[in-house]
Amino acid sequence: MSRSLKYTNADTKTIIAEKGLDRNGKYWRQQLEKISSTDVERALSEPIGTYSFEKLLALISPAAENYLEQMAQSAHQLTIRRFGPTIRLYAPLYLSNYCSNSCYYCGFNKENKSERTRLTIDQALEEANIIASEGFRDILLVSSEDRQFISVDYLVELAGKLRGKFASISIEIYQMSSSEYTQLFKAGIEGVTLYQETYDREAYKYYHPSGPKSDYDNRLETPENIAAAGMREVGLGVLLGLTDWRIETLALAEHAHYLIKRYWQSHVSFSFPRLRPALEVGSSQFRYLLSDKNLVQMITALRLCFADAGLVLSTRERAQLRDHLVKLGITKFSAGSKTNPGGYSGHNEAIKQFEIDDNRSPAQVAAMIKQQGFEPVWKDWDVAFIK
Numbered sequence: 001m002s003r004s005l006k007y008t009n010a011d012t013k014t015i016i017a018e019k020g021l022d023r024n025g026k027y028w029r030q031q032l033e034k035i036s037s038t039d040v041e042r043a044l045s046e047p048i049g050t051y052s053f054e055k056l057l058a059l060i061s062p063a064a065e066n067y068l069e070q071m072a073q074s075a076h077q078l079t080i081r082r083f084g085p086t087i088r089l090y091a092p093l094y095l096s097n098y099c100s101n102s103c104y105y106c107g108f109n110k111e112n113k114s115e116r117t118r119l120t121i122d123q124a125l126e127e128a129n130i131i132a133s134e135g136f137r138d139i140l141l142v143s144s145e146d147r148q149f150i151s152v153d154y155l156v157e158l159a160g161k162l163r164g165k166f167a168s169i170s171i172e173i174y175q176m177s178s179s180e181y182t183q184l185f186k187a188g189i190e191g192v193t194l195y196q197e198t199y200d201r202e203a204y205k206y207y208h209p210s211g212p213k214s215d216y217d218n219r220l221e222t223p224e225n226i227a228a229a230g231m232r233e234v235g236l237g238v239l240l241g242l243t244d245w246r247i248e249t250l251a252l253a254e255h256a257h258y259l260i261k262r263y264w265q266s267h268v269s270f271s272f273p274r275l276r277p278a279l280e281v282g283s284s285q286f287r288y289l290l291s292d293k294n295l296v297q298m299i300t301a302l303r304l305c306f307a308d309a310g311l312v313l314s315t316r317e318r319a320q321l322r323d324h325l326v327k328l329g330i331t332k333f334s335a336g337s338k339t340n341p342g343g344y345s346g347h348n349e350a351i352k353q354f355e356i357d358d359n360r361s362p363a364q365v366a367a368m369i370k371q372q373g374f375e376p377v378w379k380d381w382d383v384a385f386i387k
């Protein structure tokens, strides 16, 4: 089943294609069904926090669902050893919801006939001031694919103005070239999140029918541009609900492992965005939504394979589940999020990218983290120290 990978020559596309993770769902579903309790126990006896494809295959199999308690305890202990009892807090700042793509699952889909908004630099700063006043020092700039307005120059200027207030500035926007990422890195942006959405080529084509994002290979290769530009954090993820989460997890892990091997200076993190209702998008459209139990399985399996990876959970998830996940390996939470441009100041009622589920204030989320014996971290002291 396993083939050795030659990291010196291979690229991301080869890594994913070599095992058929972009097109061979049936084969991998059969392999997952064949995993036995013995295979799971063997995987759990391997060194904790290290990756092998076979180990992950066992941990995300249906058979491993009987070992969730053991996986959760190990994930908790490993996370405490590596990160201490801390949870980093961040807030997203949405800059624009004009988009040149038509992703079926998204409220910003260009086909949606609704009012659009994009923030000027001054309006973005007003939003950022509200976020800073809530205590955040870690901000994520989010935008749809609105290249003409949310340009590299716009982001460089905005980052320059945010640097005094925020210890960490990251982005989650459309894919860029290495030289564009380098410009952003020099401007003080240190992290980029870019989800592949799905590694399955057919599904990707279906969900991304038009626009620049419809190019699967370009999307797949972009995290390498991010790492090559020297970004400190590269965030990966798949949209949970588009296809079979188990096979997506295998592809996601191979992608991460490849980047970690090649770009040791970048820190890889995983996000777990489970699809949420949005304008013109109902939950019934997501055939592959995974259960809470399987979400826990995915999170703990990745932790047991990647000891140092950041694990990020947003306000897409409901409060009760987020409370539970504090102790299962998550290292970073968003809180008090608004998913529309101008949402914090409330000056306009632009459409949201999706509905959030945890509506608590940042202070309430921080209090919950403390109650569980963890320290909410508003500022990444490590970054502040390096700077």
Ligand code: SF4
Pocket (backbone or CB within 6 Å): 099, 100, 101, 102, 103, 106, 107, 108, 109, 110, 143, 144, 145, 213
């Ligand atoms: S997911 Fe991103 S690229 Fe796709 S429609 Fe939404 S904002 Fe645009």
